[in-house]
Amino acid sequence: MGFLENRFDDNVVVEKLDKLLSWARSTSPWFFQFGTACCAIEMMAAAASRHDLMRIGIIPRSSPRQADVMIVAGTVTMKMALRVKKLYEQMADPKYVVAMGSCATSGGPYWQHGYHVLKGVDLVIPVDVYVPGCPPRPEALIEGLLKLQEQILEGRPLTRKTG
Amino acid sequence: MSEDLQALIDEAVKKALAGDDDAINGIQDRVTRSKAKAALVKAKREQSKAVDENSDSESIEEQPTTDNSEYIILKIAKILEDKFSGCIDGEVHSDFIQLKPEKWFEISKFLKEDPDTYFDSLQCNTGFDLGDGLLESRYNLHSMKHLHSIEIRIKVNIDNPDIPSVESVWRVADWFERETYDMFGINFTGHRDLRRILLPEDWDGWPLRKDYEEQETYHGIVVPKVKEGWE
Numbered sequence: 001m002g003f004l005e006n007r008f009d010d011n012v013v014v015e016k017l018d019k020l021l022s023w024a025r026s027t028s029p030w031f032f033q034f035g036t037a038c039c040a041i042e043m044m045a046a047a048a049s050r051h052d053l054m055r056i057g058i059i060p061r062s063s064p065r066q067a068d069v070m071i072v073a074g075t076v077t078m079k080m081a082l083r084v085k086k087l088y089e090q091m092a093d094p095k096y097v098v099a100m101g102s103c104a105t106s107g108g109p110y111w112q113h114g115y116h117v118l119k120g121v122d123l124v125i126p127v128d129v130y131v132p133g134c135p136p137r138p139e140a141l142i143e144g145l146l147k148l149q150e151q152i153l154e155g156r157p158l159t160r161k162t163g
Numbered sequence: 164m165s166e167d168l169q170a171l172i173d174e175a176v177k178k179a180l181a182g183d184d185d186a187i188n189g190i191q192d193r194v195t196r197s198k199a200k201a202a203l204v205k206a207k208r209e210q211s212k213a214v215d216e217n218s219d220s221e222s223i224e225e226q227p228t229t230d231n232s233e234y235i236i237l238k239i240a241k242i243l244e245d246k247f248s249g250c251i252d253g254e255v256h257s258d259f260i261q262l263k264p265e266k267w268f269e270i271s272k273f274l275k276e277d278p279d280t281y282f283d284s285l286q287c288n289t290g291f292d293l294g295d296g297l298l299e300s301r302y303n304l305h306s307m308k309h310l311h312s313i314e315i316r317i318k319v320n321i322d323n324p325d326i327p328s329v330e331s332v333w334r335v336a337d338w339f340e341r342e343t344y345d346m347f348g349i350n351f352t353g354h355r356d357l358r359r360i361l362l363p364e365d366w367d368g369w370p371l372r373k374d375y376e377e378q379e380t381y382h383g384i385v386v387p388k389v390k391e392g393w394e
Contacts, residue, residue, distance in 0.1 A: 078381050079363045115370050115377050116362065119387050 018158040025068070025094060026152035029145070032067035032091065033060035036084075037074025039101040039135040046138035058145055064090040069148065070125075071141075075103040075110065076118040088125045096152070098144055099127045102134045109134070172199040179203050180210075230311040233257045239280060239313055243270060252318060259301075259314040267317060268327035268353065274304065275332055281306045282313070285333035288340060290347040292373045296321045298349055302329070319349065321372075328354035346371040 004014055031053075035043060047053045047060055061067040064087050076084055088097070099121050102108030107119035121127060128151060131144035171190065176199060178186035187203060190196040240255050243262075247270055252261040262270065274282045282304035291299040298319050305312040317326055328351035330336045340351045341360040348369035351357055359366060367378045377386055 078366075078384065081384055082382060115375070118384065123384055 018156045021157050022153055022155045025155075025157075026149045027057045029057070029069045029096065029148065029152065030059055030061045030067050031069040031071050031098075032064050032087070033062060033071075034087070035073040036076055036080055037101075037103060039073035039104070042135045042138055042141060043071055043073040043100065046141045051138040051142060053142070053145070056142070056145070056149070064088075065092060067091055068094060069096045069098060069145075071098045071100050072104040072121045072127075073100045074135075075108070076121050076124075077116050078118055079116070081118045081121075081124050084121065085124045094152075094157070096128045096148055097121070097125055098129045098131060098141075098148060100131045100141060100144070101136055102132060105130045105132060168195055168198075171195065172202055175199045176202050176206055180206060227310055229305065230309075231313065235311045236260060236313055239274075242277075242279065243273075246273060259316050261316050261318070264317050264319055264326045268329065268332070271327075271329040271332045281308050283307055285329070285335050285339070286312070288329075288336055288343060290343040290349055290371070292321075292347060292371065293318070294373055298324050298347055298372075300326050300343060300349055324349045325352050326350070327352055328357075330354045345369075348372065 008014065033043075033047075035041075045051060047058075053059065058069070064070075068091075070088060070091065072084065088095070099105045103110065103117070104121045105127075107114060107117050110117035111119060118124065129144045129148045131140055133140050136144075172195065175186045175190060180203070187196060187199045190199055236257060236259070237255065240251060240260050243250055243260070247266050250262055250266050250270060252263045274280045284305045284307060286303040286305050288300065288302050291301065293299050298321050300317050300319075302315040302317075303312065304315065319326055324347075326349055328336070328340055330340055330351070331353070337354075337356065338360060340354055341356070341358060343349050344351060344354075344357055345359045345361055346369060358364065362370070366381075368375055377388070379386060379388075
């Protein structure tokens with residue numbers, strides 16, 4: 001800390017604003033609760049008391065305008081893809097997307113013959129973390145969300161990007 | 164427990180079952196009395212169970228069953244042939260009735276209202292692509308009154324897939340016909356609200372037909388056609 005070291009009283013923390021912002025964002029990524037298929041059951045289980053997402057600062061919100069993270073839990077059909085895109089556009093920045101389960105990452109079991117299924121939600125919206133599994137257990141989803149938190153923590157929202 | 168006590172309990176329970184309420188209360192020893200009461204409860208439960216089993220076996224025998232035998236199908240095919248001559252398509256089959264599409268609406272009304280047939284419920288309607296340019300719609304009819312059921316099949320050409328709608332005869336056919344239309348493109352003439360039911364309104368093609376080709380893009384979303392890493 002250089003010349004600032006030991007100059008302040010107790011309970012005062014000195015840190016870059018940049019890092020503080022990303023720390024605050026990473027410790028409360030509220031997710032937008034909507035499920036498109038069976039993965040939603042595992043997402044609900046992850047948010048319920050046994051796995052308790054709230055202990056890592058993640059709580060469900062019912063409106064896209066109050067949410068930071070969109071967990072795409074389940075098969076996205078072509079009909080739903082347009083709605084998913086619209087919901088993503090309604091979320092306020094900064095926003096992140098977790099693609100949960102094989103359907104949301106690649107189309108999964110509908111890869112070959114599912115004429116109506118979107119082959120991966122990354123064809124419509126940008127995805128930050130992919131969670132594999134059919135469906136993934138709540139532990140896997142929590143692993144993915146912890147990875148997302150690391151990713152947010154590394155981000156520097158105020159620093160100008162070079163290169 | 165000694166044999167004397169057991170004999171005492173057995174006798175008391177036998178008397179209590181026969182209607183003597185004081186037989187068990189008359190036992191002096193507290194522990195023996197409570198054991199006798201427990202034995203009485205057990206004996207009563209076994210008695211009522213035996214009664215239940217007897218009544219169950221009787222009621223199963225009386226269960227009515229639906230008749231969908233060859234006899235019913237041939238009988239109804241004959242009624243239809245008499246009433247609407249030339250309505251049967253091809254020969255008479257033993258497990259379904261193949262009809263021509265032209266008079267299907269009048270026939271369905273007759274089947275529902277005639278006291279001999281009285282098919283008051285349409286259980287299912289679905290579509291088939293038979294290949295060779297033929298589509299088929301199948302109807303499973305059931306009569307609650309007569310407890311008989313039949314299957315009706317109607318074949319149409321894929322170039323002109325018109326079948327009269329029975330939506331105004333059996334209301335349940337509304338969504339069945341919309342689904343068949345959605346998946347096979349069978350045009351149910353006279354349906355009051357014939358729209359796609361599952362797929363979006365602007366979908367291209369009829370997905371369950373054998374010659375269906377997936378569209379290249381849907382609202383700008385690319386549909387990947389290369390299926391690498393499969394099989």
